[in-house]
Structure formats: structure tokens, C-alpha cells
Amino acid sequence: MTINLRVRKIKEKIFFTLSYISIAITLIILGSVIFFTFVKGINSWSISFFLSPQRSPLDPNQGIAHAIQGSLLMSFLAAAISTPISILAAIYLSEYASTAFREKAEYILDAMAGIPSIVVGVVSYLLFVLPLGTFSAFAGSMALAIMMFPLMTRASQDAFMRVGREYREAGLAVGLPKWKVSLHIVLYIAKNGVITGFALAFGRIFGETAPLLMTALGSRSFPTDIFAPTSSITLLIYEYSKSPFEIWINIAWGASLFILIMNLAINLVIKFSVGDRRWVI
Amino acid sequence: MKQYKNYFSGEKIWRTICFSSIILIIIVFFMFIISLAWGSARSIYEYGINFLINVNWDPVFHRFGAIPFIYGTLLTSILALILAFPISMGVAIASSELLPKKISMVLDPFVELMAAIPSIVYGMWALFILAPFIREFLGPALKRYLGSIPLFQGPLTGYGYLTASIILFIMILPIISSLSREALKAVPREITEMALAIGATRWEAIRIKIGVAKAGIFGAVILGFARALGETMAVLLVIGNKPIVSISLFSSGATIASVLANEYPEAVSDPIYLSALNELALILLGLSLILNLIFLRIMRRHIGGKM
Structure with a gap:
């Protein structure tokens, strides 16, 4: 014993x-x-790192400014396309949809969130690059917007559904139509949840590489045309990491640090201020 | 309700706008399947079942077989799971059962932070830190002690299945561990109390808990597997990108995701080549949708929806 x-x-x-x-x-x-x-x-962080574009691989005074601009351009365009549509879709799911429809839509959204980003890239190539005949920042933005749809919609829907019934009833009781209730009461109360969802989704697409390989392609200069190939910080890291030049490899590390800090900052701020747990999925 | 709708025509417009938004997103989802099926039609028509059983991938001579990529994808993902599962369970158990609450409250966010790091950052680290480490230390050690097994024979470059599996293991570790932890936390307290009351050790009580939470843990593993299958950038940088089938873990290889990223931009001028790559993307989409649906089923049934 x-x-x-x-x-x-x-x-x-x-x-x-x-x-x-x-x-x-x-x-x-x-x-x-x-x-x-x-x-x-x-070590590679300097003023020229943030302000200069790509130069010859032996020139130490070069940077990732063109890639930062490209990343910001594509991420903000994607967010501008995706955010309103996602919030409206989330309002429909939480305020109007029947349970049966909502559950089916949730399945589709969750499955969509699990689609590998490289597949999003291939689909965006077929839908936006092939018809336009050119790799472009526009196609890259669309790929990122597609990735953002399920993340933003589910996050907003969760936030809306946490808003108590009595707030909606109070609005309806004073004679507000339902659309004003959802816009002025539900969206207003749930705004923190929506902002959290937005920040997480934005952080995700900002660090995304794979779908941009076959849509934005990459470029060596500042973005001037939305319908032309465009660089992003992540594409630059990928391209430079394969190069034999030490200066470029160091710049790739610097860019990698930039992306890492952006992501950690977004996630830590959210984690410790909002206490939101849903950032793994 | 009906009557009130008539008073406010804004209601109808608003509802229509919201409804169109969700329908648009659902259409985008189905466009994945439709556009990939359309894009790979030519390859399916031309190669048929051969595409799935041919081991040669030679775009120059238009010989397209998916076996090397399916093999590479499954091999690296399964190996990553074998590494990730025990360690994830260890992390989940430690943070939900063993560590004081104050410590695990600080620790959990850091483990979950790993899931938020972009894959290109892991890729840089794997390419310049992990691969040399495997070439200089881990690989030679494996060769010395396990060299009689064919898995650990052959030339060692640091780039190949093993390195890809290890970086995948690192990337799915936070997913499996945090979902398993949530599954363990969802187990009613009484079960542990009962186990302890009849004289079980703490470990035995935890084992009983794991038994109760096994559906959720299985779901976590499935989701980790799905993530590993589709992971692109980190794998692309370290797997060596050769369309071959090799038993040696030190050998270069390729996965479906890595070949898509590596060859797609070059393939755009050759319709058949592009179509073959689209078919690979369709296979990857199918695999990941099936695994994700299994995961969602399990989660809805056993955890009750919220993740």
C-alpha cells in the first residue's frame, strides 16, 4: 500500500x-x-531606414519607406472596404437574423477564418489580377479585405450580442425604430468590442505575406498607382531574406522587428486594457 | 412589430443593407470554391486522377503530380503535431492546474502572444537562427544517436522537412495549448474534488479531468493540424523547395502552400501550369475546410459555441 x-x-x-x-x-x-x-x-534602424526607399544592394543609405507606404496603403484600403460591410453584416446577424440563419452564417464565417492565407491569395489572383491583367495594390487590398471579413464580422457580432436586452427595449420603448436602436444604442454600447476586433484584424493583415505574393507582387519604388505592383514590408522581408547581400539581410531583420513590435503592441494593449481573450483564433 | 415597420421606411432600407452585407460575405466564401474549381478545370480535365498519384512535378515538360506536395504537407504537419501535442498539454496543465493563479495570469497572455506573431517573423528567425542551430547541433546529435533509422540519414543542410516541422510546431503550440487549457478549465470542479476525495493523487485527478475534456482537446489538435497544413511563409523559407519525396527528415522538400507561394508568380504565363497550381490550392482548401468543420462541430457540441 x-x-x-x-x-x-x-x-x-x-x-x-x-x-x-x-x-x-x-x-x-x-x-x-x-x-x-x-x-x-x-542595428539597422536609422533615419534612412524609415525614410528612404530601396536602393542598390551595396548602398547603406537605404530603407523600407516604400514598403511601409505600400503596407499602409493596402492595409487601410482593405480595412476601409471590409470594416463597414463586416459591421453591417454583424448587425444583421445579431439584430435581425433567425437563429437558423445565424448559425449557418456563423459556420461559414468560422470556416472562412480558417482558410489558409495562401489560398486567399490564389483566389484573389483569379478574381482580381487575371481580369485586370496586372498585379496591383488593389488586388492585394482585396485579398486582405477578404481575410478581414470573417474576423471583423464575428468580433463585432460577439460584441453586439453581449449588449443587454434591456438597452434595446429601452430604445424601442421611447419609440426609436429598430434601425436607430441598432445604430445608436447597440453599436454605441458595443464600440469597444468592435474597436478591439478591428485592431486585432488589422494587426493580422498588416503582418500578412502569403496572399500578397500573387496579388501585390512587390516593387522597388514608392507606390504611385493603385493598379500597379506594390511592395509591402512583409514582401520586402521575404525578398531580402533570400538575397545574398548583407545590407539587405540586415534590413530584412529591421523590417521584421518593425512588424513584430507593431503586432506585439496591438496585442498587449488590447490584452491588458480590454481583457479580451479571443485573439488566438 | 409589422405595423411599426410601416411607419418607418428607413427600417426596410437599413435591414436590406445589413442583409446584403452578410450575403456578400457568404458569396465571397462560395467564390473560393467556384473560382478555384474554374481555375483548375483545365488541369483536372487534362490530368484527371494522375494528378493525385503522379510523383513527378516538372513544369517545363508539363508533368504535374501532386504527391510530393501532399506528402510534404502531411509529413511536416503530422511531425509538428507529434512535437506540439505533449508540450501543449504540459503548458495547458501547468497553467490551469499547477501554477499559482497570479503567475498563470501573466504567463497565459505571453503564450498566446506567440500566436499573434506574424509568420514572416517566424520565417526570418527559422531561416537565420533555427536552421543553423539544426545544422550545427540538433542534426548531428540526431545522426549520432538515431542514425540507424532512415529518417535521420542523408546530407544535412539545415533546410528541409525537419526544420519546417519544428517551426510549424512552434507556430501551432500556442493554439493547441490555449484551447486545451480552456477545455480543461471548463471541466466542473466537482470532478476534481471527487477524485481527490477518494484518494487520487493530484496527477490522477488531472488525468480524470483530461478524460472529461478530451473532446475539446481533440478539437484543439484538429485546429492545430489545420493551421499547420496551411502555414506558408515560415515553411517556405526553410523547407528547401524541391518537389521530391524523401524518407529522410533532413532532405529538402515542399508543401502545397510553399509551392504555391514559390511558383505561382512565375507560372502566370503558362495556363496549364497555373491550372495545376490552382488544383493544388483547391486540394488545400478542401483539406482545411474539412478539418475546420470537424473542429467547429466539436466546439459547438462540447464547449457550447464560444471560443
Whole structure:
């Protein structure tokens, strides 16, 4: 009996130790990614890094300004297309839809959120690059907007559905039509949730690479035309990381650090201010 | 309700706008299937079932077989799962059961932060830190101790299935661990109390909890698998991009996602080549939709919807 118990206690110790080791491994990996990205990236940060475009691979006074502009252009265009449509769709799901319709739509949205980003790229190529005959910032934005749809819609819908029934009833009781209730009461109360969803989705598409490979393609100069190939920070990292030039590789590290800090900042601010848990999916 | 709608015509317009928005998004979803089916029609017509059983991929001579990519995708994803599952469970158990609440409240966000890091950042790290590490330390060690197994034979460059699997493992670790943790937390307290009351050790009580939460944990694994299948950039940078089938984990290879990213921009001038790549994208879409639907089914049934 006592030997049996001792064996069980030892077993417990072993598994608990393994469990702590798992935590240690995870933290070491996370620490290593952040540490190396920071150490290797911070050296290339300079004024010209943020203000100059791509130059010849041997010129030290070059930067990622053209890629930052491209990324901002495509991400904001995607957000401008996707946000209003997603919020309106979310209002329909939470305020008007029948349960049966809502559940089906939720299935589709969740499945859509799980589609690999590279497939979004291929589809966007077929839908927006092939008909227009050119790789373009527009096609890149559409790819990113498509990625944003399910994320934004589900986040907004969740926020709307958390708004208490009594607020809606109060609005209806004073004679507001339902559309004003959803716009002025539900959307207003749920605005933090919507903003959180937006920030997370924006962070996601801002760091996205794969769908841009076959839509925006990349470019060496500042974006001037929305219907021309355009660079993004992530495309630049990919291109430079494969190059044999040390200056470019260092710039890729710097750009990687930039993207990492953007994402960590968005997520940490949200995590510790709103306490929202849904950022894994 | 009906009567009140007639008083406010704005209501009808608003409702129509909202309804069109959700319909538009649903149409976009179905456009995935339609456009990929349309885009790969030529390849399906020309190669038929051969596409799925041919091991050669040679765009120059228009020989297109998907086997190397399906093999690479499944091999790296399954290997990543084998690595990620025990460690994720360890993390989930430690943070939900073992660590004091104050520590796990700080720790959990950091583990979940890993899921928010863009894949190109992992790619840079894998290419310049992880791959050399595997070439210099992990690979030689595996060769020395496990070299008799064919999996660990062959030349070691640092780029290949093994490196890709390890970076995939890192990327799915936070997904599996945080979903498993939520599944464990959803288990009623009484179950642990009962187990402890009849004399179980803490570990045995946790094992019973895992048994109760196994549907949710299975869902977490499925979602991790789905994510691993579709992951592109990090894999693309370290897998070596060769359309071959090799038993050695040190060998270069390719996955469906990596070949799409690598070859799609070059293929645009050749309709058959492009069509073959579209068919690969269709296969990847099918795989990930099936896995995601299984995951959603499990979550709806056992956890009750909220993720």
C-alpha cells in the first residue's frame, strides 16, 4: 500500500516536472524569437531606414519607406472596404437574423477564418489580377479585405450580442425604430468590442505575406498607382531574406522587428486594457 | 412589430443593407470554391486522377503530380503535431492546474502572444537562427544517436522537412495549448474534488479531468493540424523547395502552400501550369475546410459555441 502510494507520488512528480519543462521550453522559444529579432533588427534602424526607399544592394543609405507606404496603403484600403460591410453584416446577424440563419452564417464565417492565407491569395489572383491583367495594390487590398471579413464580422457580432436586452427595449420603448436602436444604442454600447476586433484584424493583415505574393507582387519604388505592383514590408522581408547581400539581410531583420513590435503592441494593449481573450483564433 | 415597420421606411432600407452585407460575405466564401474549381478545370480535365498519384512535378515538360506536395504537407504537419501535442498539454496543465493563479495570469497572455506573431517573423528567425542551430547541433546529435533509422540519414543542410516541422510546431503550440487549457478549465470542479476525495493523487485527478475534456482537446489538435497544413511563409523559407519525396527528415522538400507561394508568380504565363497550381490550392482548401468543420462541430457540441 505505501509502496504503491509512493510509486503514484513519484509518477505525479515526474509528470508535474515534465509539465514545468514544457512551460520552460515554450518561454525559451518565445524569448529566442523576440530576442534575436530585436538584437539583429535594432542595428539597422536609422533615419534612412524609415525614410528612404530601396536602393542598390551595396548602398547603406537605404530603407523600407516604400514598403511601409505600400503596407499602409493596402492595409487601410482593405480595412476601409471590409470594416463597414463586416459591421453591417454583424448587425444583421445579431439584430435581425433567425437563429437558423445565424448559425449557418456563423459556420461559414468560422470556416472562412480558417482558410489558409495562401489560398486567399490564389483566389484573389483569379478574381482580381487575371481580369485586370496586372498585379496591383488593389488586388492585394482585396485579398486582405477578404481575410478581414470573417474576423471583423464575428468580433463585432460577439460584441453586439453581449449588449443587454434591456438597452434595446429601452430604445424601442421611447419609440426609436429598430434601425436607430441598432445604430445608436447597440453599436454605441458595443464600440469597444468592435474597436478591439478591428485592431486585432488589422494587426493580422498588416503582418500578412502569403496572399500578397500573387496579388501585390512587390516593387522597388514608392507606390504611385493603385493598379500597379506594390511592395509591402512583409514582401520586402521575404525578398531580402533570400538575397545574398548583407545590407539587405540586415534590413530584412529591421523590417521584421518593425512588424513584430507593431503586432506585439496591438496585442498587449488590447490584452491588458480590454481583457479580451479571443485573439488566438 | 409589422405595423411599426410601416411607419418607418428607413427600417426596410437599413435591414436590406445589413442583409446584403452578410450575403456578400457568404458569396465571397462560395467564390473560393467556384473560382478555384474554374481555375483548375483545365488541369483536372487534362490530368484527371494522375494528378493525385503522379510523383513527378516538372513544369517545363508539363508533368504535374501532386504527391510530393501532399506528402510534404502531411509529413511536416503530422511531425509538428507529434512535437506540439505533449508540450501543449504540459503548458495547458501547468497553467490551469499547477501554477499559482497570479503567475498563470501573466504567463497565459505571453503564450498566446506567440500566436499573434506574424509568420514572416517566424520565417526570418527559422531561416537565420533555427536552421543553423539544426545544422550545427540538433542534426548531428540526431545522426549520432538515431542514425540507424532512415529518417535521420542523408546530407544535412539545415533546410528541409525537419526544420519546417519544428517551426510549424512552434507556430501551432500556442493554439493547441490555449484551447486545451480552456477545455480543461471548463471541466466542473466537482470532478476534481471527487477524485481527490477518494484518494487520487493530484496527477490522477488531472488525468480524470483530461478524460472529461478530451473532446475539446481533440478539437484543439484538429485546429492545430489545420493551421499547420496551411502555414506558408515560415515553411517556405526553410523547407528547401524541391518537389521530391524523401524518407529522410533532413532532405529538402515542399508543401502545397510553399509551392504555391514559390511558383505561382512565375507560372502566370503558362495556363496549364497555373491550372495545376490552382488544383493544388483547391486540394488545400478542401483539406482545411474539412478539418475546420470537424473542429467547429466539436466546439459547438462540447464547449457550447464560444471560443
